[in-house]
Amino acid sequence: MSTGPAVARTGPEGPAGPGATGLPAPADRDAGADARLLARAAGVIGPAPDLVLALSRHGRRTLHVTGTAPPPVDRPRDRLRYELGSASKTFTGLLLARLVAAGRLSYDAPAAELLAPGHPVHPSVRAITLRHLVTHTSGLPGLPADFYPQAVPRWTTTPYAGYPTDRVVRAFLRARPRHAPGTRWHYSNFAVSVLAHTLAAATRTPWDVLVHREVLAPLHLDATSLAPGVPGADAVGHRRGGGPTPVLGIGGFAGAGAVRSTPHDLLTFLEAHLAASGAYAGTGAAGVTPFVPPPDASLATALAGMRHPVLRRGPRHAHTHTLTWFQHATPHGPVNFHAGATPGQQAFLGYCPDTGTALAAVCTRRVSFRDPFVATVHGLLTE
Numbered sequence: 408m409s410t411g412p413a414v415a416r417t418g419p420e421g422p423a424g425p426g427a428t429g430l431p432a433p434a435d436r437d438a439g440a441d442a443r444l445l446a447r448a449a450g451v452i453g454p455a456p457d458l459v460l461a462l463s464r465h466g467r468r469t470l471h472v473t474g475t476a477p478p479p480v481d482r483p484r485d486r487l488r489y490e491l492g493s494a495s496k497t498f499t500g501l502l503l504a505r506l507v508a509a510g511r512l513s514y515d516a517p518a519a520e521l522l523a524p525g526h527p528v529h530p531s532v533r534a535i536t537l538r539h540l541v542t543h544t545s546g547l548p549g550l551p552a553d554f555y556p557q558a559v560p561r562w563t564t565t566p567y568a569g570y571p572t573d574r575v576v577r578a579f580l581r582a583r584p585r586h587a588p589g590t591r592w593h594y595s596n597f598a599v600s601v602l603a604h605t606l607a608a609a610t611r612t613p614w615d616v617l618v619h620r621e622v623l624a625p626l627h628l629d630a631t632s633l634a635p636g637v638p639g640a641d642a643v644g645h646r647r648g649g650g651p652t653p654v655l656g657i658g659g660f661a662g663a664g665a666v667r668s669t670p671h672d673l674l675t676f677l678e679a680h681l682a683a684s685g686a687y688a689g690t691g692a693a694g695v696t697p698f699v700p701p702p703d704a705s706l707a708t709a710l711a712g713m714r715h716p717v718l719r720r721g722p723r724h725a726h727t728h729t730l731t732w733f734q735h736a737t738p739h740g741p742v743n744f745h746a747g748a749t750p751g752q753q754a755f756l757g758y759c760p761d762t763g764t765a766l767a768a769v770c771t772r773r774v775s776f777r778d779p780f781v782a783t784v785h786g787l788l789t790e
Contacts, residue, residue: 438469444790445471451783455772456645459485460784461670463678463765470670476771481639488630488667489642489769490655491754492747495666496599497713498676500541500731502622503606504709507537512609514538518601521609523580531584539588540602541730542718546584546591547598553578554597563646563750563773567664568656575600575659592720592728596663603662614661625706626679631668633661641667644751647773652751664747670767677758677765680743683710684760714743714760737789744788746781748774755784764788 445460449471452458456476462469472484479487506512512521515536519528531546539545551574558566579601585593607614615633623631635641635654644652657665668676716727716734727734732743740761747754751773758765768784 437464438467441467441469442471444787445469448783448787449473452770452780455770456649457484457487457489457642457769457771459489459670459767459769460787461485461674461767462787463674463681465763466678468671468674474771476643476645479639484642485670486630487642488632488636488640488669489754489771490644490664490747490749490752491666491668491756492664492749492752493596494745494747494754494756495662495664496747497731497745497756498618498622498666499599499603499606499662501709501713502618503537503541503602504712504730505621505703505706506606506610508708508712509705512537512606516609518605519580522576522601522605523608526580528580529583531587532580532582535584535588537602537605540598540605542728543592543594543598544589544718545595545598545601546586546588546593547579547582547595547601548585549593549595550597551575551578551582564653565656565750567658567660570658570660572604572659572661576604592718596660599663600660601662604659606662621706625703626676628668628672628676630672631666631676633665633667635667642752642769642771644749645771645773646751647775652749652773655749664749670769673756673767673769674765677756677767680710680713680758681760681763681765683707684714714741716741735785739789742785742788744785753778753780755781757785757788759788762788 441462441464445462448460449458454475457474460471470485474484478484503512507514515538517533518535518537518540519526519532535545554570557569575597578597603614607617610617618633644655646652713729713732715729717730718728720726720728727736729743732745735742735744737759740759742757742759744755744757752769752771753774755766755768766784766788768780770780774780
């Protein structure tokens with residue numbers, strides 16, 4: 408398991424305040440300010456069985472680790488793997504970008520022809536490209552129509568588990584898109600899941616093998632996976648009433664929500680985006696381990712491309728998206744981010760190239776109406 412750069416820990420599971428990392432005094436003061444910032448954010452977020460806020464500022468990492476549940480027996484909370492839910496899409500988008508940068512695929516390749524060559528499909532399905540799938544402009548609904556009957560009875564536990572890969576593929580091949588591809592934006596777990604199966608088919612490589620080989624291994628994300636680990640390795644989600652949720656079963660929707668990762672690996676993932684954008688300045692600070700960009704040129708190109716907007720949507724086209732990240736304008740420059748939720752956990756990933764800042768936040772509390780988690784941690788990127 409990669410340990411990453413030096414970390415200042417706060418909260419009941421680590422030393423608090425300046426001096427925790429042994430850095431020189433100016434860096435200590437900065438780390439202390441970040442520690443206080445994270446502690447205040449945790450107070451706004453409120454109680455959660457497990458909560459980890461992980462901030463990287465030019466390579467110096469500060470963590471706030473807390474929770475109302477008993478501390479894990481086998482490892483600290485920040486070394487558990489958390490379910491990312493929809494934030495997994497950032498890994499799928501990066502995989503596609505790498506395959507395109509390497510010349511192995513094209514964004515404009517028809518998905519149906521790669522997935523099931525020669526299979527008869529509706530003309531609108533035939534026109535759907537890999538670009539449409541990853542940018543939510545395919546015209547496909549959020550989920551297949553026949554997904555709901557099997558999912559509703561277990562909506563708060565394992566709604567995806569009963570809908571395997573072959574059903575996702577069949578639903579795509581018989582689909583009738585609501586809008587012509589490329590004409591409207593509609594967020595779709597269905598579309599990104601189809602993209603994952605298409606990439607696997609096009610490369611003749613199982614999905615989990617493909618993601619590990621092309622993304623996880625080159626970035627040294629050793630504590631990240633697409634499936635549950637051994638007992639004690641993964642955080643346990645919680646219902647609104649406080650009881651534990653079952654292990655997440657993702658069925659055929661792996662590309663849209665299967666990734667599990669530790670806060671440390673997530674910061675490494677985000678720091679890779681900053682480094683490729685020329686925004687990582689952690690190479691000379693005392694106590695900071697330099698991030699080493701991946702040697703593969705196609706992965707570096709793909710990472711750099713993640714920061715650039717590719718479409719606008721909403722009233723007056725005010726909402727901007729990169730290939731795989733939501734993007735908001737701030738006084739400190741654009742912030743790229745993605746949130747995710749599973750039946751018992753929440754996650755947020757974001758980075759701001761102009762400030763060299765990255766943030767990964769996870770908690771094991773089921774999302775609720777007006778939950779302050781996402782809004783609060785998003786605000787940390789603009790502090």
